[in-house]
Amino acid sequence: MSKRIAGPEIERLIQLLAKVPGLGPRSARRAALHLIKKKEQLLSPLAAAMSEAADKVRICSTCGNVDTADPCMICTDPRRDAGTIIVVEDVSDLWALERAAAMNVRYHVLGGTLSPLDGIGPDQLNIRSLIDRVAGGEVKEIILAVNATVEGQTTAHYLTDQLSGFDIKVTRLAHGVPVGGELDYLDEGTLAAALRSRTAF
Amino acid sequence: MSKRIAGPEIERLIQLLAKVPGLGPRSARRAALHLIKKKEQLLSPLAAAMSEAADKVRICSTCGNVDTADPCMICTDPRRDAGTIIVVEDVSDLWALERAAAMNVRYHVLGGTLSPLDGIGPDQLNIRSLIDRVAGGEVKEIILAVNATVEGQTTAHYLTDQLSGFDIKVTRLAHGVPVGGELDYLDEGTLAAALRSRTAF
Incomplete structure (x- = not known):
């Protein structure tokens, strides 16, 4: 004023x-x-x-989620499959996936993406703790649910390298046409990816 | 969620x-x-x-403004002209006029507009207290800065009636072209009003 x-x-x-x-x-x-x-x-x-x-509010020391308990409600929920971890960049991505309610699994929040120009290397992200969780032996699959950006994909490749020594499956989210989306408005990259990953009807 | x-x-x-x-x-x-x-x-x-x-936070018992003091900072400011009161519908209008910083005067917040269909009559608005302030004798001019809506104008006419017994000037905001506005995008009512109230160049 x-x-x-x-x-x-x-x-x-x-x-x-x-x-x-x-x-x-x-x-x-x-x-x-x-x-x-x-x-x-x-x-x-x-x-x-x-x-x-x-x-x-606390940051979960296991997965990096925010909650009022540490470990958080998701990490301590016995009904969730501890064998699968979805890796996300940010807590907001975790919340978005939980709203989709597609999988009853655990998470790991990186806290960002690798970005050398901004001074964000592996040590600035929660990568060490992810390797430790995998080394614990219970994990069977890591789903890399990072954003489909250059930084997100760079981070995904780095994580795949780091996890290559373990006997686990490393997967990533499918690319394709958004549900309800119109082909006309989609970019060529998405359409090409959707064609490559076409499924039986 | x-x-x-x-x-x-x-x-x-x-x-x-x-x-x-x-x-x-x-x-x-x-x-x-x-x-x-x-x-x-x-x-x-x-x-x-x-x-x-x-x-x-308190509601000022004199003018209806919100402030942490009662009477509010505006009502107790000795550098403001107590002879002029700008009547507004809502505190947000008071704040908007103060940001314009065009006049160093006092205010009166009605708390809405007359709307018989919604059960809002004169007794539901701060009209009695406005008449009392005018009856106090210090006021020389009332500026009706109500919105240019049907309800706002109805309220303005009602107030003009109520204030007709006092030896004061009752004015309202000018209608016209907004500063920086393009004629092409203005409604006919505004253009007609701007023509009627044209000023020497």
């Missing part, structure tokens, strides 16, 4: 809200006003939920 | 964030993850700022 029109508490709230992804300076003001108007229903409960999350 | 993959604290944080205007269910998850990753820099300070705002 160009001049002070409200107490510093409100301006600080707006400044911090503007740093939340999805909100900018303008929507942060709108959000702050809405929160203030809904003090009992939203502002106070949200403050309490944030404070509780800040207190309790 | 289709199944529980994280502690209830994280899911509650996501649910509450999804109620913030500007965030939906998907961006709430992204925001929650970002907040959790930036625990020290963002999550904890934001929780504290929200809790402090919830504690301290």
Whole structure:
């Protein structure tokens, strides 16, 4: 705001809200006003939920997931197949795969991708801990669910090399036409991959 | 999420964030993850700022603004002209006018517009308190800065009626071409109003 029109508490709230992804300076003001108007229903409960999350959230020392327990709920869930680990770049990818609810397995969060130019080498990612889990002997398959970007694929190749000494299967996600997608709007690379990996009808 | 993959604290944080205007269910998850990753820099300070705002924010009993003081900073600012009151529908309009920083005056927040179908009559708005402020004798001009909607204009006419007994000037915002606006994209009503209110060049 160009001049002070409200107490510093409100301006600080707006400044911090503007740093939340999805909100900018303008929507942060709108959000702050809405929160203030809904003090009992939203502002106070949200403050309490944030404070509780800040207190309790841990990074799982086994897989790198975020949870309020360490090891996390996924690593300690006895109904999940401990023989299969899906390797993802980020916790958001883990959450996306869990929403798909396609496989009842475990995960490993790398925390990024190899990017030498940005100074991100193997030691900056959770790769050592993945090798250790595989060396434990229980793992039968590693599914590399990294993004289909250059960095993601570079990381996938590096991991395949590192895991080549173990008697496990290393797989990756299929490329192809998104469900509901129209061929007309797809790039040539995806279409070529979908043709190569065609399946019996 | 289709199944529980994280502690209830994280899911509650996501649910509450999804109620913030500007965030939906998907961006709430992204925001929650970002907040959790930036625990020290963002999550904890934001929780504290929200809790402090919830504690301290008041509605100004004079003008209806939100602030941490009552009367608010605007109503108690001696450098503002107490003879002019800008009447707005909502605190967000007050903030918008303050960002424009065009006039150093006071405000009055109605808290909505007259809307008989929704059960909003004069008693549901801060109209009584506006009349009382005018009756106090210090006010020389009321600027009706309500939205240019049917409800806004209905409310403006009602207020003009109510204020007709006082020896004050009642004005409203000018209609016209927005600064930087292209005529081609403007509606006929705005263009006609801009023509009627043309000024010497």
